[in-house]
Amino acid sequence: MKSNFLRFFAIAMVVSILGVPLFAHHGNAAYDTENRITVKGTVTQWFWANPHCVLQFDAKDDSGQVVHWGAETENPTTMTHTGWTKTSFKPGDEVTVTMITVKNGKPIGRIAEVVLPNGQKLAGRVIPQLPAYNPEDPAKQ
Amino acid sequence: MLKHFVATGLVLVVCVLSPRTSQAAPQSGPAKDQKATKAAAPAPEDHDGWGRPVTAAPKSQKPLPAPRHDLSGTWDPGDGGIGQLGSKAMPEDGRPEHRLPYTPAGQEALSQNKPSNTIRSVLPTETNDPVVTCDPQGMPREDLYEMRATQIVQTPLKILIMYTFGKIWRVVWTDGRELPKDPEPRWYGYSVGKWVDDYTLVVETIGLDDRTWIDRAGRPHSDELRVVERYHRVDRDHLDLTVTIDDPKMYTKPWVALDNLRFDLQPPDFDVREMICSPSEFAEYNKLIGNPASEKGHK
Numbered sequence: 001m002k003s004n005f006l007r008f009f010a011i012a013m014v015v016s017i018l019g020v021p022l023f024a025h026h027g028n029a030a031y032d033t034e035n036r037i038t039v040k041g042t043v044t045q046w047f048w049a050n051p052h053c054v055l056q057f058d059a060k061d062d063s064g065q066v067v068h069w070g071a072e073t074e075n076p077t078t079m080t081h082t083g084w085t086k087t088s089f090k091p092g093d094e095v096t097v098t099m100i101t102v103k104n105g106k107p108i109g110r111i112a113e114v115v116l117p118n119g120q121k122l123a124g125r126v127i128p129q130l131p132a133y134n135p136e137d138p139a140k141q
Numbered sequence: 142m143l144k145h146f147v148a149t150g151l152v153l154v155v156c157v158l159s160p161r162t163s164q165a166a167p168q169s170g171p172a173k174d175q176k177a178t179k180a181a182a183p184a185p186e187d188h189d190g191w192g193r194p195v196t197a198a199p200k201s202q203k204p205l206p207a208p209r210h211d212l213s214g215t216w217d218p219g220d221g222g223i224g225q226l227g228s229k230a231m232p233e234d235g236r237p238e239h240r241l242p243y244t245p246a247g248q249e250a251l252s253q254n255k256p257s258n259t260i261r262s263v264l265p266t267e268t269n270d271p272v273v274t275c276d277p278q279g280m281p282r283e284d285l286y287e288m289r290a291t292q293i294v295q296t297p298l299k300i301l302i303m304y305t306f307g308k309i310w311r312v313v314w315t316d317g318r319e320l321p322k323d324p325e326p327r328w329y330g331y332s333v334g335k336w337v338d339d340y341t342l343v344v345e346t347i348g349l350d351d352r353t354w355i356d357r358a359g360r361p362h363s364d365e366l367r368v369v370e371r372y373h374r375v376d377r378d379h380l381d382l383t384v385t386i387d388d389p390k391m392y393t394k395p396w397v398a399l400d401n402l403r404f405d406l407q408p409p410d411f412d413v414r415e416m417i418c419s420p421s422e423f424a425e426y427n428k429l430i431g432n433p434a435s436e437k438g439h440k
Contacts, residue, residue, distance in 0.1 A: 028258070028262065029257065029262040029263055029264050029265075030264055030265060030434040030435060031434075047425065047426075047429065049419070049422040049425070049426070050416065050417065050418060050419060050422055050423070050426075051273075051418070051422075051423060051426055052426055052430065054426065054429045054430055056429070070429045070430055070433070072426075072429075072430050075416065076414075076416075077289065077305065077414050077416045080187065080188060080414065081187045082187075083186060083187075102433075102434045104434070104436050104437065106433045106434065106436065108430055108433055108434045
């Protein structure tokens with residue numbers, strides 16, 4: 001029972017935490033912006049390029065299978081302003097990634113934060129989403 | 142195997158039990174550790190294109206006077222130049238005050254343009270934004286989307302404006318010539334500039350290729366578009382840009398797309414980063430993110 005309990009948490013690598021949605025300039029239509037997950041995994045590739053950088057990493061899902069994630073940031077120019085570089089990651093790095101994910105269930109995300117092996121935290125480009133306009137109550141907009 | 146699960150589980154239990162934090166604060170890890178890390182971690186260091194640290198100018202210094210008839214320098218609008226929801230002064234966010242005065246033709250043209258952002262956002266594979274195929278942004282979109290550190294070089298006859306995004310440059314003639322009559326359309330059109338006072342240059346641009354969008358939101362334009370840019374040097378270190386759109390085919394009246402967007406002067410040795418739309422890089426991004434993110438289905 002105890003092991004099942006721990007296993008539940010061990011394999012529940014998805015931790016949903018309500019947060020302020022992201023709004024990156026390449027669109028949010030594919031994303032569930034209301035929820036974030038945190039995943040611990042091993043870097044396989046760091047794509048430092050336009051239009052967006054992509055961190056690829058492997059992490060185990062709730063059945064113990066390795067899932068290959070792709071998580072995007074903004075472009076290198078923007079990320080450089082907050083301390084990201086072409087050498088921020090290398091294959092084999094153990095990282096903890098907090099992100100929003102796509103609605104279709106694919107292992108695709110947009111990064112809110114990454115914790116590096118040395119504990120350093122890199123913040124994703126996070127811009128609060130504008131509230132939806134409510135024509136019934138324009139005074140509150 | 143079980144050991145692995147237990148170890149991972151403990152990490153995740155800590156994540157679950159950690160207090161919810163604000164947007165600016167980290168969301169995982171024990172609160173005590175967060176505090177310690179926050180206190181110890183230096184602020185992220187920004188670098189220019191040469192890899193040299195960029196230091197912010199002191200805030201309290203007294204403004205220095207602007208030189209007369211001189212816009213030269215490297216100017217950075219910060220986040221104000223990104224325009225992710227369309228032109229900064231009129232973003233397409235659904236608010237009625239940001240609704241543009243479309244003609245029927247303008248409304249129809251707008252409906253054909255499918256942006257991957259704004260309230261009309263479509264999936265990455267469904268957009269027809271010309272920029273995703275690395276077409277030139279053209280004018281005025283160069284001013285309204287992804288406008289970043291911008292270099293302005295003056296000569297006696299012309300002004301060169303060199304943009305970060307796409308490593309694009311354009312010429313503004315200041316030799317007194319008139320705009321051409323019935324010009325062949327170009328991505329960046331034909332621009333002339335006139336000083337209207339010691340610190341304000343007004344640039345008019347016509348002859349623009351109507352394949353481009355006005356902004357990220359897919360606002361359309363025709364071959365009758367006339368763009369007016371007003372560059373006002375506020376003091377030595379600050380420049381404001383206002384952009385007005387006049388296209389009678391698409392809009393019933395002119396509208397302001399940028400309203401005094403503020404630029405900060407960068408040090409003279411500031412090296413601008415390279416930011417280029419590479420078709421091969423874009424294809425790789427679509428393979429990794431854009432295409433799988435657009436696949437239909439639901440978990």
